[in-house]
Amino acid sequence: MQYLEGRKYVVQGIFLVVALIFLTRLFFMQVLDGTYKLAADKNTLQRIVQTPYRGLIYDRKDQLLVQNTPVYDLMVVPREVKDLDSARFCELLQIPIEELRTGLLAAKKYSRNKASPLVQNLTTPDLAIISDQLADFPGFRVQARMARAYRTPNLAHALGYVGAITPAFLEKPKYAKYRPGENVGISGLEAYYEETLMGRRGVQYKMVNVRGIEKGKFRDGEFDTLSVAGQDLHLSIDAELQAYGEKLLAGRRGSIVAIDPKTGEILAFVSVPNYDPQLLTGKGSGNRYMALLNNKERPLFNRPLMATYPPGSVFKLVNELVALQLGVVKPYTAFECNQKLVRCTHRHEPPNNVSVAIKQSCNPYFYQVMRAAVVRGQSRNRFEDARLGLGQWQKMVKSFGLGEKLGVDMAQEKRGLIPSPDYYDKRLGHHRWNYKTVYSLSIGQGEIGITGLQMANVLATIANRGWYYTPHFVRSIGNGGPLPQFRERHYTAIDTTLFKYIIPGMMQVVDGNGGTGNLASLSQFGISVAGKTGTVQNPHGYDHATFAAFAPANDPKIAIAVFIENSGFGGTSAAPAAGLLIEKYLRGKVAPHRKTWEDWVMYGNFTKKLH
Known part of the structure; x- marks a missing residue:
């Protein structure tokens, strides 16, 4: 019995020594050595969802009726917004201060930690104006996506239209995979064939610094997945x-x-x-x-x-x-x-x-x-x-x-x-x-x-x-x-x-x-x-x-x-x-x-x- 009692103390001693080693190392890393803190401050992991290329729509003679065109959304992560100069920001974006306030409140209501859209459908000229100065506003970043463009002024009631998904849509199980700001078919064929046209999303993980500058892929893209484009619709319409x-x-x-x-x-x-x-x-x-x-x-x-x-x-x-x-x-x-x-x-x-x-x-x-x-x-x-x-x-x-x-x-x-x-x-x-x-x-x-x-x-x-x-x-x-x-x-x-x-x-x-x-x-x-x-x-x-x-x-x-x-x-x-x-x-x-x-x-x- 005395032998077993001594063995217990030996095992406890080993665990204590290992714990002290880890605590000492952790103290050194977090308090004495600022290298890791500096790296954490300078680099943030970004999860970027890649919206697939939405399927095109043709008539019975293969005339293109609906295509995609690039637009840009200004996204905001409320937790990352620091000392925002509202007047300068609104002047840059050419939006009223009330729109900014309403947008920030909606973003906070959705999530303080996840990105949601603040200003949507920015054109390429709009992007050129704001891109150089956007780094002065932490918590904001631009996200590119494809929007619908209709090449015919006709057939509106059949084609329907695509719009930003609404909170009411997000509450439905059918749209559980969608995020605020993403597009969804609202009416007509765009809505009926939404799953077919939408395709499958992809995900990329990137490292960026505090100024939003990309530092490279996370673990060489080990966890990235490719998006799959939506399928085209060929209509019977003449x-x-x-x-x-x-x-x-x-x-x-x-x-x-x-x-x-x-x-x-x-x-x-x-x-x-x-x-x-x-x-x-x-x-x-x-x-x-x-x-x-x-x-x-x-x-x-x-x-x-x-x-x-x-x-x-x-x-x-x-x-x-x-x-x-x-x-x-x-x-x-x-x-x-x-x-x-x-x-x-x-x-x-x-x-x-x-x-x-x-x-x-x-x-x-x-x-x-x-x-x-x-x-x-x-x-x-x-x-x-x-x-x-x-x-x-x-x-x-x-x-x-x-x-x-x-x-x-x-x-x-x-x-x-x-x-x-x-x-x-x-x-x-x-x-x-x-x-x-x-x-x-x-x-x-x-x-x-x-x-x-x-x-x-x-x-x-x-x-x-x-x-x-x-x-x-x-x-x-x-x-x-x-x-x-x-x-x-x-x-x-x-x-x-x-x-x-x-x-x-x-x-x-x-x-x-x-x-x-x-x-x-x-x-x-x-x-x-x-x-x-x-x-x-x-x-x-x-x-x-x-x-x-x-x-x-x-x-x-x-x-x-x-x-x-x-x-x-x-x-x-x-x-x-x-x-x-x-x-x-x-x-x-x-x-x-x-x-x-x-x-x-x-x-x-x-x-x-x-x-």
């Missing part, structure tokens, strides 16, 4: 067609959506009023955004995706197909133009088949078509009978992609509304409504609401005789192809053999004698157009005008929906606009003698009768 559509509708309110029926690719996506996407880049973009936001014309409002309207007479095509599927009408079914049922806005002979009815857009005819589909004597109670019939009708109509989000590759898409029996029960009461209550649905009026994108997709579906691909903007990502969800066919509840019965009538709308859409005719160029006009009742002013079509009728390459607010009859305003756009896409140009119609679409008074 930039020339897009620019032409925006030109035609400049000064109006409305939308144009054009789709390639065979692929679901969106060819044009026009929303007016609009804005130049370059406005939301660079210094002062925040002020310009607020000006757009407060503009009473609502240029930021994405009409093709977010504005829902009754489709008007275009919807008669869907109602006819539903009735044909249910077997309650035949292609040769005749109905009297009985204006005691509903007013008819066109003078014509009684339609003796569906083609004539579509050509004439006879309201009483389609009133009776939908009544045949909804009121089928399934119950002895007329209220319950209407309820059962409308439920089946709604299910078949929704198979066209209506009343639901189509799944386009962009956020903020609205569902629209295809009213159900439950909707009317809630609004009017159970067994307190019947077909006479909801008959306006037969002519595309009443509670129904669809978007411009949905209307174009309905025409693409008819062009394909009963199926569609989900409409989408991106043809390929990098060197790959479109996303898998855009290669899946969606079929309607209508037998594909029935679509052939409505297309002849649609062709007569445009090229038939007395058709309601003659101003969209391209027969002089050997192009057959199948379409349908619509005039949407508006209780707040002049009616809205719409026209939807596809061409060539027998081998469709484009389906289009034009919606112009407060423009009266669809055949007068929307139809010529659609005809010009179809001509532009299929022929690559618009004939010089057609300038008269261009001027009419751009400057004409649509609320007056066209002679």
Whole structure:
């Protein structure tokens, strides 16, 4: 036992000696020898995050639409700011003292030890002015990054924009890897494909002295990682067609959506009023955004995706197909133009088949078509009978992609509304409504609401005789192809053999004698157009005008929906606009003698009768 006791003291003694050696060495290094203190004071380890090169965006013909341009941010680390001469600093940066104070408070709130942006989007000339004097202001340094530059003044609502990430974004798990001052897609394709476009960040560790001068890599870059550039987006948009559509509708309110029926690719996506996407880049973009936001014309409002309207007479095509599927009408079914049922806005002979009815857009005819589909004597109670019939009708109509989000590759898409029996029960009461209550649905009026994108997709579906691909903007990502969800066919509840019965009538709308859409005719160029006009009742002013079509009728390459607010009859305003756009896409140009119609679409008074 005495031996073990002595051994314990020996071990304790060894530990004590080692501890004294370390303490002595530490005292010498920190107190007597100033070499290490001087090195620590002179050199600081900087962790520099390398933002990757954001992916570029091209149109379907590989025309560059969105690129990157270098800008510089002035960063601040609050803990390192010493004896700041605020007046001199503000004079150097050309900023008001209030902006400096607000920026420093925000930086301290974020972190006293981490860098955050104080002044963003400095240009190269700005940097040249401040770089020589910045060393006099400890705690501040310049960080280079790439900002977006838009090479087209068009397509703003589809492209969206990129901006500095906000505190609200930083709170979301999706943006956990972002830091204050970094850019992020805020809207449109820039936001939807943010992860694809952003790429992967890299990190560099460098040694710098107190004046911000770089002293070299930390441990020869052992801990550095390389950034990975974002992937490019190749869009289906035809930039020339897009620019032409925006030109035609400049000064109006409305939308144009054009789709390639065979692929679901969106060819044009026009929303007016609009804005130049370059406005939301660079210094002062925040002020310009607020000006757009407060503009009473609502240029930021994405009409093709977010504005829902009754489709008007275009919807008669869907109602006819539903009735044909249910077997309650035949292609040769005749109905009297009985204006005691509903007013008819066109003078014509009684339609003796569906083609004539579509050509004439006879309201009483389609009133009776939908009544045949909804009121089928399934119950002895007329209220319950209407309820059962409308439920089946709604299910078949929704198979066209209506009343639901189509799944386009962009956020903020609205569902629209295809009213159900439950909707009317809630609004009017159970067994307190019947077909006479909801008959306006037969002519595309009443509670129904669809978007411009949905209307174009309905025409693409008819062009394909009963199926569609989900409409989408991106043809390929990098060197790959479109996303898998855009290669899946969606079929309607209508037998594909029935679509052939409505297309002849649609062709007569445009090229038939007395058709309601003659101003969209391209027969002089050997192009057959199948379409349908619509005039949407508006209780707040002049009616809205719409026209939807596809061409060539027998081998469709484009389906289009034009919606112009407060423009009266669809055949007068929307139809010529659609005809010009179809001509532009299929022929690559618009004939010089057609300038008269261009001027009419751009400057004409649509609320007056066209002679």
